[in-house]
Amino acid sequence: MNEEIVQLTLLQTIDHEIDQIDSKIQEEQDALESKSGEVAEREATVSALEQKIDMLEKERRTLEAESSDEMLHVKDRQSKMMQVQTGREQAALLKEIEDGKKSVKEKEEKVVAIMEEVEQLTADIEENRNLFKGESELLLEETETVKKSVAKITKGRKTKEKKRAAQAKKLKPQILKKYDTLRKHRNGLAVVNVLDGVCQGCFMAIPPQQYNLLLRGDKHFDCPTCQRIMYHEPLEEADE
Numbered sequence: 001m002n003e004e005i006v007q008l009t010l011l012q013t014i015d016h017e018i019d020q021i022d023s024k025i026q027e028e029q030d031a032l033e034s035k036s037g038e039v040a041e042r043e044a045t046v047s048a049l050e051q052k053i054d055m056l057e058k059e060r061r062t063l064e065a066e067s068s069d070e071m072l073h074v075k076d077r078q079s080k081m082m083q084v085q086t087g088r089e090q091a092a093l094l095k096e097i098e099d100g101k102k103s104v105k106e107k108e109e110k111v112v113a114i115m116e117e118v119e120q121l122t123a124d125i126e127e128n129r130n131l132f133k134g135e136s137e138l139l140l141e142e143t144e145t146v147k148k149s150v151a152k153i154t155k156g157r158k159t160k161e162k163k164r165a166a167q168a169k170k171l172k173p174q175i176l177k178k179y180d181t182l183r184k185h186r187n188g189l190a191v192v193n194v195l196d197g198v199c200q201g202c203f204m205a206i207p208p209q210q211y212n213l214l215l216r217g218d219k220h221f222d223c224p225t226c227q228r229i230m231y232h233e234p235l236e237e238a239d240e
C-alpha cells in the first residue's frame with residue numbers, strides 16, 4: 001500500500017481512539033448532569049408543594065374570616081327578630097338567617113377539605129424532602145466518582161495525544177491539513193477504503209477507471225462524492 005496511506009490510516013486509528021475517549025468522558029458527564037437535573041427537579045417539587053400549601057392556607061384564612069363575619073351577621077339578624085312586627089319582615093329575616101347559616105356551613109366544609117388537603121400535601125413534602133436528601137448525597141458521591149474517573153481517562157488521553165503528535169509528524173503538512181479538515185467535516189472519517197468500486201465513506205460508486213487505478217494499490221484519490229481520501233485494501237486484510 002502507498003506509504004502515505006499507511007501513515008494516514010495509522011493516524012486515523014489513533015484519532016478514533018481519542019474520539020472514543022472523548023465520548024466516554026462526555027457519557028460520564030451527561031449521566032451526571034441528568035442525575036443532577038433529577039435532583040433539581042425534586043427540589044422544585046418540594047418548592048411547588050410549599051407554594052400550594054401557602055396558597056391553601058391563605059384561602060383557609062379568608063374563608064374563616066368571611067365565615068366569622070357571616071356568623072356575626074346571623075346573630076345580629078337573630079336579635080332583630082324580636083323587634084320586627086309583621087310576618088313579612090319576619091319571613092325576610094328568617095330567610096337571611098337561613099342563607100347566612102347555609103353559607104357559613106359551606107365555608108366550614110371547605111375549610112375542613114382544605115385542612116385535609118394540606119395534611120396530605122405536608123406528607124408529600126416530607127416524603128420528597130427525604131428523597132431529596134438521599135438523592136443529593138448520592139449525587140455528591142457520584143460527582144466525586146466521575147471526577148476521578150474523568151481524571152484517569154484524561155490522563156490516558158494525554159498519552160494518546162503524544163502518540164498522535166508523533167504520528168502526525170510522519171505526514172507532509174499539506175496532506176495532514178487536508179486530513180484534519182476532512183475529519184472535521186466528514187464525521188471523523190477522512191481516509192476510507194473502497195470495496196467493489198464503492199467508497200466506504202459515502203457508499204457511492206466511483207468511476208471504474210479510478211477504481212482500476214486504486215486496485216493497483218500505489219496511489220490514492222479523493223472520492224468524487226464526499227472528497228474523502230480513498231485507498232484500496234481487500235476486505236480480508238482490512239479486517240485484520
Ligand SMILES: [Zn+2]
Binds near residue numbers: 199227
Ligand atoms: Zn465517498
